[in-house]
Amino acid sequence: MTTLLLRLAAPLQSWGTSSRFVRRTTDRSPSRSGVIGMLAAAQGRRRTDPLEDLLELRVGVRVDQTGQMERDFQTARTRDGSTSMPLSYRFYLADAVFAVAVEGDADLLQGLDQALRAPAFPLYLGRRSCPPAGRLLHGLDGGTVRERLTAAPWLASPYVQRRHTGASIDLDIVVDCPADAEDAELVRDEPISFDPRERQYGWRTVHRDRVRVANPAIVAPTPTTDPYDPMAAFEEIS
Structure with a gap:
């Protein structure tokens, strides 16, 4: 199995799975629907185009830098200024970084890798006001989602x-898993259609866990082949 590793980082991100009306919330990590939507945009798919092949992909997310929640609100009036519209609250993750592993067919992932290098449509992390920053692509390699998220270096700033x-x-980490897996959690985050006239999302199951990775900022001491022994002189005298 082949896995594509991405680094999702930006000043602001927003991954809403339960936003309603004037309150637009965000999850604490990227949503499956948001990641698949970004991949579809890179390929140049329209919102009404089918997604069947992308839905076969398995997605996992590692929280490398949690960031912090920010709230914004917007006001609006009618064009003639006579009527005020309701306040709209929007929530964002500021200064967050995520490692995202996408597992699937090798040919499909190679095509996605090329599409992300020259996307047909602009890429954004949840909302159009949140373009990605820094290096996005971190390579195609063998292994499962969990193996890549365990082996990948820490991608925090x-x-x-x-x-x-x-x-x-x-x-x-949050990883797609079978419905009968132990400790599986239901999330309504499976995109069925991005058509603005009839957006549809289904349920999926995820497993939450933790992995340990090395801190590249800590340099391990170099072992010496001939360590100094202060007692050696006494041993020679005796």
Whole structure:
């Protein structure tokens, strides 16, 4: 099995799966529907185009940098200024970084890798006001979603890595799993249609866990082949 690794980072991200009316919330990690929507945009698919092949992909997310929740609100009036519209609240994740592994058919993933290098439509992380920043693609490789998320280096910013004093860190992961898996959790985040006239989302099951990765900001001491032994001189005298 082949897996594509992505780094999703930006000043602001927003991954809503339960937004309603004037309150537009965000989850704490990228949604499956948001990731698949970004891949479809890179390929140049319209919102009314089918998604069957993309729905076969398995997605996993590792929270490399949690960021913080931010709230914004917007006001609006009618064009003549006579009527005020309701306040609209929007929530974002600021300064967050995620490692996202996408597992599936090798030919499909190779095509997605090429599409992400020259996307047909602009890419954004949940909302159009949230374009990705920094290096997005981190390579195609063998292995499952969990194996890639375990083996991939910590992708947090250098500042966050330096502030963490430990040689390793435990990171949360959210991975697609079968419905009968132990500790499976239901999430309504499976895109059926992005058609604006009839958006549809189904249920999927995920498993939450933690993996430990090394902190690249901590340099391990180089072992010496001939360590100094202060007691050696006494042993020679005796």
